[in-house]
Amino acid sequence: MPRRAASATTASKRKPTEKQSMPDIQSTQDARRIAIDRVGVKDVVYPLKLRTKDGETQTTVAKINMYVSLPHHQKGTHMSRFLEVLNAQTAEPLTPHRIPEVTRAICERLNAETAHFQCTFTYFIKKPAPVTGAVGLMDYEVTFECTANGTTDFTMKVAAPAQSLCPCSKEISEYGAHNQRCRIEAKVRFDGLLWIEDLVQILEKAASCPVFAVLKRPDEKYVTEAAYDNPKFVEDIIRDLAVSLERHAQIVSYEISSENFESIHNHNAYAQIARDKRED
Secondary structure, eight states: OHHHHHHHHHHHHHSOOTTSOOOOGGGSBOTTOOOEEEEEEEEEEEEEEEEOTTSOEEEEEEEEEEEEEEOTTBOOOOHHHHHHHHHHSOSSOBOGGGHHHHHHHHHHHTTOSOEEEEEEEEEEEEEEOTTTOOEEEEEEEEEEEEEESSSEEEEEEEEEEEEEEOHHHHHHOSSOOOEEEEEEEEEEEESSOOOHHHHHHHHHHTSSEEOOSOOOHHHHHHHHHHHHTSOOOHHHHHHHHHHHHHHOSSEEEEEEEEEEOOSSSSSOEEEEEEEEGGGO
16 A cells, blocks of 8 residues: 555656646757748648538538748747647638638737648539539639738639640641640639639630530530530640639739640640739
């Protein structure tokens, strides 16, 4: 019995109480005098709830990255505080309009000059086949990014799969032309409300033809012939997309790219444009 009592006493001495202070190593001074642009946590899995253009709601799962800038004199950041801020809102899923609020809260909670928030998720859109109308769910990769440093900057990036058909192949071949899937991306800043569905439509319109989740034989005939009648190099896709975004009143800047997954080459074709319309 005495031996057990002694062990219990020793254990209680080792166990910290709420009143006992613990050293804050992260806040100590660092002598190397090198500031860090971004430090934080990556791949936090968290629910996200969005409104859809048709008036419904969609809940998905996002992978979230959160960072702050770290001054040269501070040894480290407080990683747990990122999760505290994210989970402090409620037990409900995150919503897009809360992202700037969360980003500013990270800046304040970690006493940082700049905070960054990024979440990437899959967004589903019901899409009917072009002839039969057979409905399937198309998946699109969407990323929201927000930066807070006195002001708040918010961007949305959408990636859409599509189809491209080579104009050169069509011109030089006696019959047929090689085609392939492509991935078209647009990262945009915008005023007001911009639906994911609307940006997807702009991206797909720039391609030779959209792709679909469900196709019956009449639909396959349609998309094959539609692409053949609308051949585009990767350069054509990116320029047509730029023209559409230039005309869009809400979009103030864009970074766009298209990558064609070549079907007859052992490499991909790629094009990119970045433009800020506010600099005009």
